[in-house]
Amino acid sequence: MPGKDVDLVVIGAGLSGCALVAALNNRGWSGTIQLLEAGRGPGGRCATRRRRDDLLWRLDHGSPVLSFHAEPCGELRRLMTSLEQRGVVRVDLDPVVGLDHHGEVVAPPDHPLLRGPRWRGIPTMASVAETLLRNGGDAVDTCFGERIQGLSRVDESWVFPGGLRSARLVLSGTLLAHPRSLAMLGWSDVPLREAVPAGHDSVLDEALDWIAGLNASIRWNLMLEFPAVDPAPLPRQIWLTPRAQEQSGVERLVLQRQQQGHLGLVMHGLDDGALITPESQPQLLNVQEQRLLTVLPDLLKPWPTLQRQLSSVHSLGVMRWGAAQPLEAGLPNALQWCRQTQVGFCGDWIEGPGFGMAEGALQSGLDLAELIAA
Structure with missing residues (x-):
């Protein structure tokens, strides 16, 4: 310092x-x-997560968009307009779907982060x-x-x-x-x-x-790399319904296409209440990684192209967000x-x-x- x-x-x-x-x-x-x-x-x-072994890799491992409750006004509107004009953000129209506890694709759940306009950072x-x-x-x-x-x-x-x-x-x-x-x-x-x-x-x-x-909720975000996948359209965000979240301990999946056809996926895992200290965190990171990898196959059933590639998926580790969402x-x-x-x-x-x-x-x-x- x-x-x-x-x-x-x-x-x-x-x-x-x-x-x-x-x-x-x-x-x-x-x-x-x-x-x-x-x-x-x-x-x-x-x-955004970057990698030393792949300089083109970019994975937004926290929030995938800028969420607003309504169209901004005043100074905030001027700021967003400036960022748009400079190509730093664009309006997010990428597909968002819901996933229920039966593993069926449904409408996205009613969530504050999805109700209003959203912007996505460019390129990350x-x-x-x-x-x-x-x-x-x-x-x-x-x-x-x-x-x-x-x-x-x-x-x-x-x-x-x-x-x-x-x-x-x-x-x-x-x-x-x-x-x-x-x-x-x-x-x-x-x-x-x-x-x-x-x-x-x-x-x-x-x-x-x-x-x-x-109070704030904690997230355990698992970052994954899929090998080259079919260019067929995929949702950008897969939000689990409340019952599905309770069942799987996962809030949502976020997909982000990479160079050379590869795909990044971030699992936003929910916290189970375990005490987090500097001493316990390394073990908890490993526990959460294994837990999320275990539930992922069921969550990807509606997307067989991705499910078939799970054996080739490379884990990039877990990022713990200690105050991911204020309550x-x-x-x-x-x-x-x-x-x-x-x-x-x-x-x-x-x-x-x-x-x-x-x-x-x-x-x-x-x-x-x-x-x-x-």
Whole structure:
């Protein structure tokens, strides 16, 4: 982690964090920004898996589309129009089907992610975050593969290991502000709470109370490579009905054609409630991989071309999304920016009509930029 002083540290290079830095630059905010991301590149839950042994391989192993509850308006509409005009996104009209507990193809289930308009990243979903990050301008410095090992607030500055100091801090995810960090990071207290004791900032106190009560579903996404398959039309998404999900422990299958006729498939596996810690996660990844491979043949019965090739499928491993889908109510907008301690929050877990969607992630970044630049 670089040792320097900056005006803003943003933790997380998903849609909301990248939308924030782009919006700040668009508003003429002239501060320096350090973006820290645990992954190997921008994207967050819209990340794209690449392979060292096949440079043409691209697999969107998180969200396959940007979902909205309705047509965007205002600043968000202008952002989407700009991305469309630059060829970074296109309206998603790819076929979506449902699969019931009998293994029959049916209409897709009624799900918030399917009700409104959708856009797909071109050529990949990660392209959206990558473009937004470039729109942040030269004032943004990035550091990938960076996991936060410590956080403190000293003399009205946010201080990180290695000497990085910042006047402002933004979290685009809940991990450093949520009690689940205790198990995942092995900290004795919630990192943000440890950095700022209770009673110092009443808005932050209220925000942390809200965040502690937020829940999100976990996904275990198994990535698979099929050999060359028939070019006959296939659905882009196969959504299981609620009863089928309960029966198989799978939410949906997402298919993505690759170069030379190969096919990528991502199984969005549901969580079974097992305790996840740094020590237990490697074993759980193996357990989930085997479980998903076991149920896949039954799920592919309506597509015999794919089912016949299962013996030749190559597993690329499982990606665990620790907060794949926020549930219930989001963090109130009034708590998005804590002015006294100069810390803010963005992500699809902020309340609003786009809660739990890419729409909410993007809108929260735009809203927070307005608050910071004011």
